Amino acid sequence: MGGRIRALRKQRGWSVQQLAEASGLSRRMLTQIELGQANPSLATVDRVARTLNTDFAALALPEGDAAGAEVDGTLAWQAPDGSQALLLGATKEPRAELWRWTLAPGGRYDAEPDRPGAQEIHHVLSGRLTLVLQTGPQVVAPGQSAVIASDQQYAYLNEDAEPVVFVRVVTGA
Numbered sequence: 454m455g456g457r458i459r460a461l462r463k464q465r466g467w468s469v470q471q472l473a474e475a476s477g478l479s480r481r482m483l484t485q486i487e488l489g490q491a492n493p494s495l496a497t498v499d500r501v502a503r504t505l506n507t508d509f510a511a512l513a514l515p516e517g518d519a520a521g522a523e524v525d526g527t528l529a530w531q532a533p534d535g536s537q538a539l540l541l542g543a544t545k546e547p548r549a550e551l552w553r554w555t556l557a558p559g560g561r562y563d564a565e566p567d568r569p570g571a572q573e574i575h576h577v578l579s580g581r582l583t584l585v586l587q588t589g590p591q592v593v594a595p596g597q598s599a600v601i602a603s604d605q606q607y608a609y610l611n612e613d614a615e616p617v618v619f620v621r622v623v624t625g626a
Contacts, residue, residue, distance in 0.1 A: 454486070458505070551621075557611065560609075560610070573603045583610040586601060603623065
């Protein structure tokens with residue numbers, strides 16, 4: 454992903470400092486991302502993508518797969534406890550992303566708001582997912598699904614002793 458960011462930045466004729474100023478990120482963070490030395494949040498990658506007039510999937514998926522071709526999954530986020538997010542595929546128009554998430558026991562991911570009108574569908578395969586929303590927590594059990602507006606502060610939380618595995622579909626982000 455870092456190489457794609459660097460290539461798009463250079464295509465625009467921008468320095469790392471110019472991209473930092475345009476995206477609101479530090480030059481140090483962007484340098485670490487480009488060198489593959491950082492584990493940026495999904496929101497950070499999305500911010501860089503928007504600044505470069507592209508989308509998250511175009512930066513994260515292998516070349517040629519951003520339009521929805523079959524992929525095994527691209528690791529987009531990982532925590533030291535083993536929690537991870539795999540981007541499985543995406544479409545350009547209308548925008549949609551398919552994800553497979555695993556949260557270790559006690560794992561939490563704090564998300565930043567998406568664009569206005571964006572939504573997420575979550576379907577829990579195993580474990581129990583707690584969606585921490587502005588309106589209060591919502592627990593989703595195995596085999597259940599939930600739809601949330603993702604243009605708000607929210608988080609994914611695993612309060613149980615077993616990992617939670619869920620599929621996430623993002624639209625309009």
